[in-house]
Amino acid sequence: MLFRLAEIKLQLHANCNIRLRPIVMKLPESPPDHHELLRDLPRSRLGAVIPHSQVTVSGSYLHWDQLRHRTPPGDLTHAEWWLGVRLARAGAMEALPFKQKDGRPFVLVHAPPIREGLHRIDQSFGMSAGSTGAVRDIVDAHGTSYLLVNSLIEEAIRSSQLEGASTTHDAAKDMIREKRQPSDRSERMIMNNYAAMERLEDLSREPLTTDHVLELHRILVDGTLDDPTRAGVFRTDDDNIVVGLLHSIETAHVPPRAAELAERMDVLVAFANDESPDRWLHPVLRSILIHFMIGYDHPFVDGNGRVARALFYWSMLRYGYPLAKFLSISRVLRHAPAKYARAYLYSETDGGDVTYFLDHQIGVIRKSVESLEQYVQKKAEDIREVEQQVRARHDLNHRQIRLLGHALRKPGAKYTVRSHEASHRVAYNTALADLRDLVDKGLLFQSKEGRQFVFIAPNDLGRRMKRVEPSRGDRQRDP
Numbered sequence: 109m110l111f112r113l114a115e116i117k118l119q120l121h122a123n124c125n126i127r128l129r130p131i132v133m134k135l136p137e138s139p140p141d142h143h144e145l146l147r148d149l150p151r152s153r154l155g156a157v158i159p160h161s162q163v164t165v166s167g168s169y170l171h172w173d174q175l176r177h178r179t180p181p182g183d184l185t186h187a188e189w190w191l192g193v194r195l196a197r198a199g200a201m202e203a204l205p206f207k208q209k210d211g212r213p214f215v216l217v218h219a220p221p222i223r224e225g226l227h228r229i230d231q232s233f234g235m236s237a238g239s240t241g242a243v244r245d246i247v248d249a250h251g252t253s254y255l256l257v258n259s260l261i262e263e264a265i266r267s268s269q270l271e272g273a274s275t276t277h278d279a280a281k282d283m284i285r286e287k288r289q290p291s292d293r294s295e296r297m298i299m300n301n302y303a304a305m306e307r308l309e310d311l312s313r314e315p316l317t318t319d320h321v322l323e324l325h326r327i328l329v330d331g332t333l334d335d336p337t338r339a340g341v342f343r344t345d346d347d348n349i350v351v352g353l354l355h356s357i358e359t360a361h362v363p364p365r366a367a368e369l370a371e372r373m374d375v376l377v378a379f380a381n382d383e384s385p386d387r388w389l390h391p392v393l394r395s396i397l398i399h400f401m402i403g404y405d406h407p408f409v410d411g412n413g414r415v416a417r418a419l420f421y422w423s424m425l426r427y428g429y430p431l432a433k434f435l436s437i438s439r440v441l442r443h444a445p446a447k448y449a450r451a452y453l454y455s456e457t458d459g460g461d462v463t464y465f466l467d468h469q470i471g472v473i474r475k476s477v478e479s480l481e482q483y484v485q486k487k488a489e490d491i492r493e494v495e496q497q498v499r500a501r502h503d504l505n506h507r508q509i510r511l512l513g514h515a516l517r518k519p520g521a522k523y524t525v526r527s528h529e530a531s532h533r534v535a536y537n538t539a540l541a542d543l544r545d546l547v548d549k550g551l552l553f554q555s556k557e558g559r560q561f562v563f564i565a566p567n568d569l570g571r572r573m574k575r576v577e578p579s580r581g582d583r584q585r586d587p
Contacts, residue, residue, distance in 0.1 A: 135360060136171060136173035136450065136453050136454060136457055137172060137173045137176065138172070139171070139190060139194070139457070139458050140172070140187055140190060142190070142191055142195065142198070145187055145190070145191040145194075146191060149188070156182060156183065156184060156188070157184065157188050157191055157192045160181050160182070160184060160189060160192040160193075161192040161193070161195050161196040162192070162193060163193070163196045163197050163200060163217060163219045163220070164219055164220055164221065165178070165193065167220065168221065169217075169219050169221055169222075169463055169467050170193070171454040171457075171458060172190055173454070173457075175189065175190055175193065200217045200218065200219075201215040202215060202217070202218070204379075204397065204462070205375055205378075205379055205387075206372075206376070206379070206397075206404075207372075207375075208460045209364050212459070213460065214455075214460040214461075214462050215459070215460055215462070216393070216397075216462050217463045219463055219467070221467055222393075222466055222467060222470065225467070225471065225474065226390050226393070226470065229392055229473055229477075232477045233429055233431055233432075258483075258531075259434045259435065259436060260302060260306065260433070261280075261281055261284050262436040262439060263417075263421075263436040263438055263439070264280075264284070264298050264301035264304075265280045265281070265298050265301075266436055266438035266439040266441075266442050267301050267413070267417055267438035268280075268297040268300075268301050268414070269438075269442055270413060270438055270441060270445065271297065271411070271413055271414060274294045275292070275294040275295050275298065279295075280295065282527075283299065284298070284299065284302050285527035285530050285531055286524055286527050287526050287527075287530060290331075293331075293332050296330070296331045296332050297328075297332055297414075300327055300328050300330050300331070300332065300414075301328060301414060304327045304328050304414070304418050305421070305433075307323075307324070308421050308422050308433075309425070311324075312422050312425035312426045313426075315381045316380040316381055318370075318373050318377055321373065321377070322341070324418050324419070325339065325340050325411055325415050326339045326340035328414045328415060328418065329408075329410060329411040332410075333409070333410060338408070338409050342366065342370070342373075342407050343369070343408055344366050345365070345366045345367065347366065349362075349363055349406060349409070360449075361404075361453075363404070363405060364404075364405055364406075369405065369407050372405050372407075373407060376398065376401050376402075379394070379397070379401075380398055380419070380423060380426075391423070391427035391428060392429070393466060394423055395420050395424045395427070395429075396420065396469040396470070397462065397466070398416075398420060398422075398423050399416045399419065399469065400416075400452070400455070400462055400465050402416035402419060404452070404456075417437060417438060420437070434480060435473070435477065435479075435480060436476060436479070436480075437469075437473065437476050439476070439479060440472045440475045440476050448468070450468075451464050451465040451467075493513070493516070503549070507528070507531075507532045507534070507542055508542055508545070508546055510531075510532075511528065511531075511542070512551065512573070515552070515569055516569055516570060518565065519565055519566070519567040520564065520565060520567065521565045522563070522565075523543065523564075523565075524562055524563065525539045525543060525561065526539075528542060528543055543563045546563070547563065551569065551572055551573060552565060553565075553566060
């Protein structure tokens with residue numbers, strides 16, 4: 109369940125096994141019923157409430173749990189203020205095809221922060237008039253293959269860490285680049301996520317099916333479940349899943365009955381593939397809503413968060429945002445998991461209004477773009493430093509320069525043909541030629557571990573790069 113990402117997990121199975129994780133948040137207070145507020149409101153107060161009937165408060169789409177801590181305008185009570193806000197939203201709500209457990213539809217409001225956020229995202233991806241195309245410019249400038257591999261690795265690691273994987277970031281990156289077998293459950297989760305992210309490229313070319321969702325789940329949980337037979341199948345009535353707050357009797361979320369899952373998944377798949385002009389939604393909203401519904405329906409005994417985020421990427425790729433694969437939303441979510449969970453809780457406690465979750469996830473996407481920009485700027489600075497040290501040399505290609513940039517920051521780092529091949533998506537022979545050329549130039553050491561050659565960065569690489577001069581006329585033909 110995605111609430112697990114905010115470190116709130118109480119899972120009760122039929123065998124009464126209980127798993128608890130630390131919690132640093134509490135349930136938000138549910139809003140007062142606006143119908144009752146309107147019924148009990150004296151007619152004399154209606155004139156005071158109506159001027160404050162606005163969808164947002166100071167530009168923010170606030171939940172009652174937030175609004176009740178702010179100072180109301182004029183002489184309004186908090187309840188009257190909320191009534192005005194809720195009346196404005198009620199008139200702008202759009203029903204979705206998804207149903208809550210009580211049969212009511214989920215709804216959304218195309219509030220100003222949502223519209224603005226979508227516009228900013230489209231600008232970043234170069235998809236709106238007057239846009240800067242920031243993501244496309246970054247990708248083009250930095251090198252598609254290298255950046256894609258790093259992005260896939262980053263999302264695989266962060267998504268797994270959100271679900272409890274405990275391996276270090278550097279160790280996980282080395283495992284993926286070296287293509288070595290995972291040594292424990294945490295590493296297996298990360299390798300599975302990486303495999304799923306790679307699979308999405310192909311799946312995004314096809315309409316989504318329930319079988320695709322089950323396939324992604326099998327990939328994501330392979331070798332990590334106590335019962336391997338639960339991979340790629342929906343939970344059953346024997347699984348009593350309850351999500352609650354640690355050290356509390358309060359329940360955060362009870363998913364729909366298992367008997368409803370097949371039908372609910374049919375609705376989700378139809379929504380994911382729907383391009384009808386009568387039900388058109390902005391592609392980013394559609395992608396986020398798919399993410400939301402997997403979390404709400406909780407179709408699997410484990411791995412729901414990973415499936416939800418994978419399907420978000422599927423939808424973004426499917427509906428014209430190919431550069432989304434260079435982003436890592438999980439990296440942003442991991443820094444503030446409680447906000448991620450609270451966005452779900454706000455939506456569920458306020459009559460199924462998913463605008464809270466949409467608002468949160470739009471912010472996550474925008475932060476992911478900013479993080480990508482910062483990452484590339486840092487990498488660009490590193491590369492410039494290397495290029496300054498090799499400015500008199502013309503015998504190094506861009507892959508070698510990037511490797512040396514990494515080696516300068518991590519003396520003693522080890523590289524293999526497989527890791528170089530995976531990092532740059534080049535053929536084995538090309539990767540081998542790159543590394544042996546650096547050995548010949550005295551910029552790497554070559555050793556052997558078992559049956560595998562290892563290339564090691566010397567501690568004095570900076571001095572070596574300045575000292576070793578290229579042979580006359582030895583110019584690189586592969587820039």
